[in-house]
Amino acid sequence: MLLGRYSDREGAGKGRTMRNDHVTLRSTAVFDLLAPQAPAVPVQVELRYDTRDPYAVVAAFRTGRAGWVEWVFARDLLADGLIAHAGEGDVTIRPAVDDPEVVVVELSSPSGHAVFEASAQELADFLDRTYDVVVPGNENLWVDVDEALTHLLPHDLG
Numbered sequence: 744m745l746l747g748r749y750s751d752r753e754g755a756g757k758g759r760t761m762r763n764d765h766v767t768l769r770s771t772a773v774f775d776l777l778a779p780q781a782p783a784v785p786v787q788v789e790l791r792y793d794t795r796d797p798y799a800v801v802a803a804f805r806t807g808r809a810g811w812v813e814w815v816f817a818r819d820l821l822a823d824g825l826i827a828h829a830g831e832g833d834v835t836i837r838p839a840v841d842d843p844e845v846v847v848v849e850l851s852s853p854s855g856h857a858v859f860e861a862s863a864q865e866l867a868d869f870l871d872r873t874y875d876v877v878v879p880g881n882e883n884l885w886v887d888v889d890e891a892l893t894h895l896l897p898h899d900l901g
Contacts (some may be wrong), residue, residue: 745812752851758783758794761835764794765793765794765795767791767792767796768791768872768873768876770865770872771789771790772787772862772866772869773787773788773791774786774788774804774861775859776861777792777859777860778820783817786859787804787805787806788802788804788805788861789801790806790866790869791803792804792818792869792873794876794877794885795804797818797885797886797888799817800816802813802816802819802848814834816830816834818870818873820834821869824837824848825838825846825863825866825867825870826838831852832851833852834850834866836848837849843863845862845863846860846863848860865874
């Protein structure tokens with residue numbers, strides 16, 4: 744599902760700022776939550792990519808009837824993790840040792856640790872869709888530095 748608008752792909756390669764051409768991609772998937780000595784538990788996951796934050800991917804994990812837990816990580820981390828072990832912090836992604844069609848996503852936080860298995864093809868397809876919108880290396884064309892500074896700096900500098 745493609746939401747938003749994308750009006751000038753050719754302008755991206757010519758130094759034109761793309762910050763006004765906002766696009767949000769959404770894709771749903773099912774990841775298997777792994778637990779020791781227990782069957783895998785399917786978890787609904789919504790993957791999102793938003794050109795307002797072109798370096799990031801959001802994975803929202805369904806935690807119950809109305810609950811979601813969101814993890815934000817680098818798009819490059821997802822791409823690297825499809826090929827080899829990637830990540831050193833709270834999020835690591837790697838191909839499964841015994842099945843090249845599966846990717847292992849490991850999440851760590853002060854409140855817990857979770858290990859998921861996901862379809863490598865589904866993740867690669869989602870990643871390819873993000874590349875169709877923002878070509879790797881052109882993320883900076885989508886960043887509105889003035890807008891970011893407005894949120895970071897105090898409004899009363901006097």
